[in-house]
Amino acid sequence: MNNVKAIIPAAGFGTRFLPSTKTIPKELLPIIDKPSIHYIIEEGINSGIKDFVIITSKNKKNIEDYFDFYPELEDMLKTHKKEHLLSNISKIIKTANFLYIRQKEQLGLGHAIWTARKAFSKEHLAIFLPDDIITGTIPGMAQLIKVASQEKCNVIAVQEVSKEEVNRYGVIAIRRQFSPNLFQVKELIEKPPINKAPSNLAIIGRYVLSPNIFDSLENLKFGSGGEIQLTDGIQNLLLNGEKVFAYKIQGKRYDTGVPLGWLKTNIDFALKDPRYSKEIMKYLCELDKDILLMQGQTEALQKRKNIQTI
Numbered sequence: 001m002n003n004v005k006a007i008i009p010a011a012g013f014g015t016r017f018l019p020s021t022k023t024i025p026k027e028l029l030p031i032i033d034k035p036s037i038h039y040i041i042e043e044g045i046n047s048g049i050k051d052f053v054i055i056t057s058k059n060k061k062n063i064e065d066y067f068d069f070y071p072e073l074e075d076m077l078k079t080h081k082k083e084h085l086l087s088n089i090s091k092i093i094k095t096a097n098f099l100y101i102r103q104k105e106q107l108g109l110g111h112a113i114w115t116a117r118k119a120f121s122k123e124h125l126a127i128f129l130p131d132d133i134i135t136g137t138i139p140g141m142a143q144l145i146k147v148a149s150q151e152k153c154n155v156i157a158v159q160e161v162s163k164e165e166v167n168r169y170g171v172i173a174i175r176r177q178f179s180p181n182l183f184q185v186k187e188l189i190e191k192p193p194i195n196k197a198p199s200n201l202a203i204i205g206r207y208v209l210s211p212n213i214f215d216s217l218e219n220l221k222f223g224s225g226g227e228i229q230l231t232d233g234i235q236n237l238l239l240n241g242e243k244v245f246a247y248k249i250q251g252k253r254y255d256t257g258v259p260l261g262w263l264k265t266n267i268d269f270a271l272k273d274p275r276y277s278k279e280i281m282k283y284l285c286e287l288d289k290d291i292l293l294m295q296g297q298t299e300a301l302q303k304r305k306n307i308q309t310i
């Protein structure tokens with residue numbers, strides 16, 4: 001599949017990271033020393049994508065500046081022989097094309113995608129939800145593009161989640177299972193109540209969709225959470241006779257869209273980074289000792305209290 005353009009919806013307020021996101025776009029919060037959206041673009045480029053449409057809103061101008069040259073800074077670094085500090089981002093700027101489209105009102109993920117309709121003619125959409133960073137041997141989006149080309153259909157990424165978590169995701173009902181990782185979708189439901197979820201296969205932030213999704217999103221009613229939902233648009237594609245497959249991506253998914261997930265991602269990435277792995281491991285071992293000590297003290301204190309109350 002040659003004709004693929006990426007869409008990255010990055011227009012949300014990022015309320016879970018307030019007050020930081022009052023001025024810093026959530027997508028620029030760092031995982032170690034690179035903004036989270038940097039990892040997304042790398043995955044796109046490594047999946048063979050060159051064109052990136054980023055949906056932005058007020059207060060997101062810094063994303064545009066990040067993916068652009070900065071001559072004064074580059075000259076200064078050159079003088080001090082420190083150009084390597086920008087080498088990662090310079091490569092991206094030289095390789096990829098960026099188009100920014102403003103979503104005037106935040107009416108939901110489906111609406112954000114629909115906002116990009118004029119930037120597409122016949123290309124397929126490779127949608128990346130930037131909260132989800134996926135690591136693994138083969139880039140996540142490359143895996144989806146491969147399935148979409150082979151099966152000539154829409155493909156969404158899914159992963160198994162616990163029963164208690166299904167109401168936080170879009171969930172699929174399976175029509176047919178082709179292999180341990182590949183399914184044909186019968187129905188999609190956005191954030192179903194736990195007792196109404198048709199499976200525990202949750203949609204995660206990667207999709208390859210036909211451009212017909214724009215028509216499917218047109219005139220869609222407000223859905224779950226009072227928002228225009230992409231999941232409902234894909235359900236419309238199904239109702240219009242298009243095939244939708246779900247694929248369990250091979251790799252690890254990090255949810256950087258919530259502070260706890262973002263923290264865990266930083267720890268995991270630091271443990272895997274040769275610059276920091278030794279030190280961070282040492283630090284975690286020290287913490288572990290402190291925690292055991294604290295637990296011991298708490299238990300001892302509790303025992304003493306129990307004895308006093310007898």
Ligand code: G1P
Nearest residue numbers: 109168169170202203204205231
């Ligand atoms: C969005 C999608 C949902 C999907 C989830 C994955 O929800 O609407 O279908 O399961 O991303 O992270 P959000 O997390 O934006 O509420």
